[in-house]
Amino acid sequence: MADSRDSSPEGLVSTSGGSKYPNFEVDYVINYHLPPPTTPSPSGPLAEAEASFTQLITLLSKTGFALEVRPGRAPLTPTSPSSLLIFLRIASPSLLEKQIYRYRVQDWLYGVRTAAPGPPNSLSAPQEPITDAERLRLAYLLITKPVNEGGAGITPGIGQWRFVKAVFPLHDRKFNKEWITSWSTKYILDDSDLLKIRNQFGEKVAFYFAFLQSYFQFLLFPALFGSAAWLILGGFSWVYAVVNCLWGVVFFEHWKMKEVDLAVQWGVRGVGKIQLPRPQFKFEREGVDEVTGEIVKVYSPYKRLARQLLQVPFAGACVCVLGGLILGCFSIEIFITEVYMGPFKQYLTFLPTVLLTIFMPTFTTLLTKLAERLTELENYETVDAHQASFVQKIFVLNFITSYLGIFLTAFVYVPFGKILVPYLDVFQLTAQKFTAEGKPLPTKEWVINPDRLRKQVIYFTVTAQIVNFATEVVVPYAKRRIFRTVEKVQTEIKKGDQARVEWPKDAEEEERFLKRVREEAELGEYDVTIDYREMVIQFGYLSLFSVVWPLTGCSFLVNNWVEARSDAVKIAANSQRPIPWRADSIGPWLDALGFLSWLGSVVSAALVYLFNKSGGGQLGVGSVWDIPGWALLLAVMGSEHVYLVVQMVVRGVIRRLDSPGLRKERAERFAMRRELLERMVEEEVVSEEAGEKVGWEGQREGISREVLEEEARGLSGLGPEKRFWLRQRGAGESVEVGRGLIQLVSLAGGNNSTVKRQ
């Protein structure tokens, strides 16, 4: 959408001939970076790149790809890198079909599918169409799988393949245009919208949008109720806190159900069991799996555990670095805005903001890098485990950067401000050094600013969201624009330069297409983790602090409508098309959501207890020491336990609810069972007809006949346990014997009654 030249698919049709293949049937493009030719030595990196390139082509070709090579980015200066573009297409339909069949069988064996897939030649059957996502996923697996498993063994960016900068599919511009157009004109996304996303970008991305949509719909309630509460109850209302907590529980549990439902509908339930090996995994030794007898790569779990323990100092470091920064800026801010009355106050007010703006992103980036390194050090075998561990770390990081400021205001500044503010004298002394004469700086008497908390929450829930939107959508677009302009200017300047390499001119019919591909090659990868993080942190504000300012829900409702669309634009225009991975849930973020929801019950209770104006022992009015500790603890503890009980109840109720996905699964399982059982019955019938008829009647009769013969010999040859079973021949005799005994009893009764009558 950002690119007006390509926004018209008709235009694309006219120049690249035929709207049927706007992507020239390309499955994947490899962006092959060439290092700058600093020295022309035969063993330099460029020579390595060349050798590796030859191998790459050979391997891919052997695996079954059709290939075309085109020039990529031209080296602008002799020291700037250039690139080649390698276009891949699965050469034969039968290879694709075989792959699909193989993976569908694997799914079936792992219990992801209920029914076994049809034979390979029935794959294009209408009930199980091959989606774009499936084809692209399998093609990517073909590229990256080890050679001994039938793949080409290309591991982008790693080791021998470090020149492979990216392997990406091409955007379907027509789809993207329709997608953005349709979403920007509707309020609610339905399951068919999500299904389209799933078919185009895979389940991993689709789950993000499903979560976003579900969250958006659920936000309607806190938006409405919050507005009402804001008007009627004001901030810090018990009622709002309780309702908000309950809402959190219901939303969380509902999503867990929805997630399963979608996974079943999309045929990916339990897909987490099929793990992708992580190519970066370094093994210590090869061992033989006790169970399967296969050779497996082993990394000592104790070593990993030891490295996982590094997470503790990491968390400590995060708290120290980010906490110190926030605390520092916080103190300076309080000092300047609420105590300081000296010169330059109007400028100094911005000092903490400036400090935060400069240092916060720097520190966060550094710590994120550290988290990445740590996760790599933990050396996980599978992509999922690696991702989960990384998510854990960045959740800690973001928890601190997002919530610590508010926590400080609510639980340190307001209750203990009176005690702590005098210590801010240190700033005064520092400031005094820079000003002349020993006379004390003018300060004002400090009073707690009870509105500070509310302002801070509003900042984080409104302003920060808008800033976020800007950095997410506007900045990358602007950056790319500027970058292109710079490039153009550079090209102009270098035009006369001898060293400049002129790529051979593109064929006319391919020109537009190649231009587009080169642009896409320059785009970044789409990382769904960042978007999840944003939403989860947002949910945290709602759950933890919305009791301070009940309009939070409203703000988020509006924000998230825009968010879904801006994320769509981000994928469609600002990123390479993502590789359509599968997923059966939102993964590790689910735990984060649950944690925030639980923490919300505790924090809300504490906030209400401390700040509610109509209750007893409030802050901002009295001192913190007037508050009975047991009452605060009881409030917090009570709230937490109510939360846990409600959660149990809601879970119980939701477990009993039905959903379309579960119904579908049940129907499939039932159909499979019935089919198999029916087949079994048929077999039984056949075997019986084949003359094996030894039913109970036959048996019984057989015995009876045998008995008749035996009786002549007085049954003497049989053991007592045989004779036991031959006393009554057939059911009729048993009935007779029984009735005889009953008659006896009945006669006794008759006698009795006659006795009575006598």
Add this chain to the structure above:
Amino acid sequence: MADSRDSSPEGLVSTSGGSKYPNFEVDYVINYHLPPPTTPSPSGPLAEAEASFTQLITLLSKTGFALEVRPGRAPLTPTSPSSLLIFLRIASPSLLEKQIYRYRVQDWLYGVRTAAPGPPNSLSAPQEPITDAERLRLAYLLITKPVNEGGAGITPGIGQWRFVKAVFPLHDRKFNKEWITSWSTKYILDDSDLLKIRNQFGEKVAFYFAFLQSYFQFLLFPALFGSAAWLILGGFSWVYAVVNCLWGVVFFEHWKMKEVDLAVQWGVRGVGKIQLPRPQFKFEREGVDEVTGEIVKVYSPYKRLARQLLQVPFAGACVCVLGGLILGCFSIEIFITEVYMGPFKQYLTFLPTVLLTIFMPTFTTLLTKLAERLTELENYETVDAHQASFVQKIFVLNFITSYLGIFLTAFVYVPFGKILVPYLDVFQLTAQKFTAEGKPLPTKEWVINPDRLRKQVIYFTVTAQIVNFATEVVVPYAKRRIFRTVEKVQTEIKKGDQARVEWPKDAEEEERFLKRVREEAELGEYDVTIDYREMVIQFGYLSLFSVVWPLTGCSFLVNNWVEARSDAVKIAANSQRPIPWRADSIGPWLDALGFLSWLGSVVSAALVYLFNKSGGGQLGVGSVWDIPGWALLLAVMGSEHVYLVVQMVVRGVIRRLDSPGLRKERAERFAMRRELLERMVEEEVVSEEAGEKVGWEGQREGISREVLEEEARGLSGLGPEKRFWLRQRGAGESVEVGRGLIQLVSLAGGNNSTVKRQ
């Protein structure tokens, strides 16, 4: 074992001929009660019983059972009931095999088995032997399944079949003797012991013994540590409380893993999914299942929910009735032992005990009956749901009867005694009425008896356990002895009576066998629920109150060694052989265990905080009002949260552990997958050999040839997307093009370096 006449299997061999069939090959015995023949009218209950009997025999015979009828209990007086014994045996081996095959296939379809079972004729293969338990379970299902599903539709005790008093298998005396002998001489039961139980009595009973064994082994730790703590730390020690809580977590989580492991080893994992319909279930209407299209019986879930809500007043009633009784007796006891100094004190001391002994069992029995009725009213569709709901209710009941007394002492009597005891004046006034003259009764000044709590805990954890053992094993045995003697005397007395029915004399060779069967018919059913309840309640004492008296663990260790053996005797000698049901866990008791373990963390913390002598703010020394409420709450809350965190960690660790069962399952799944994938590959090879060879090379070559022809025509007929893929013919050309481009870059570098050198 209680029956000395049958304790020697050899004796049995000599009289019933052949140790191979001591049970005469009988699968099941039906104890068919005949009502007393009060009136000889043809429509009386006896006539009904006769009609029903005929139908019973016909149905069973049609289903495939061989039948023999023998007289059961003779009517001693004309008004006493009598009975018939109906012996059942699955008539043909092929019927049994078919049933086994059908149910194994069902298991496979429900995911209980990993591998599909072999065809019916391979069933007796050594790797999957037919156990006694399996045969008996299927025979019972044949008897009870509805007629349209191929069974006889006998529902013991219900409706038309109300005369069917019991359907039970016969004890294997030889097995029982060996079982009791071997267990009474060993300390630790291993998996093979449990496997034997499983093969004989089914998984449901086996799980009880597995649980008992696991609990017994785990008790070693609290027994040792508790003894040490008792010697060194004394009661109410923080250290003991913490260690005990951690032990509880580890035990609970370990059992959850062990449970899964055993279920896998026994091939019953997920058996809970295959639900047995409850014959007593009353449906409102028949509906069509949306998914399966089958006709299902529907009972409104809202109606059920409404009835489930009755559990709340039920719990209230339990608390009021039992709580009132306990509270009353408690007050009387305190008054008499600690305040009262009047006449008859030595006798009055026993008053509360007498009251409790009389009323407690009465009330408990009544409330248990009520719980049963309530559960029936809730009208569950499946046996498991019914059982779970019933267990929930009796857990509440037992929770109150077992723990309320101690709770009262710990959290009411000791802290608030000073305030409450004056209210006991009401007893004084009552007592005064019965004594003469208005002069006040002699009382002593009341002081809190701090040792009371300890004494109470010792009573519940030692004395009550011994009493329990007596009521469980000795009482039923004595009862039966007395009952038999009475019967004999009665028989002697009535010998001359005209109305007495003489059953026909038993055949000599069957005499002993029938005598034994008649005895077994008189025994009660074994209910594993009662034994679970006992163990879970015991675990509760350990978890909640052992901090009061750390020797609790020792007492339980000894008790449980005896318990396992006495339970074995109970099954072998005091009950009918249980129907070998399957189970994949200890069912609803697991939740009860978890709850008690959690509650233990809270209660222990509170006890330690209140009673610890070396800490601050203790009871028994100062007053309750000296204790800071926030500190108590903080202790309790802290303990609870530590518990929850530890639980999470232990869960995480245990989830990563391997177990033999899981390994077995993994191996089976792997084998199955490999087999199927290999078969698939073979098919692929075959299909390829059949001439379908259209690999990528063929494709590529085909295209190349085509291209050569096309080239002559200037490729004009093809679209740009076709021409795009034909520019480089084969991987070799792609490599050439790429290398050409790299050369260009390399040259630029060369130029550059020359430029530099210039």
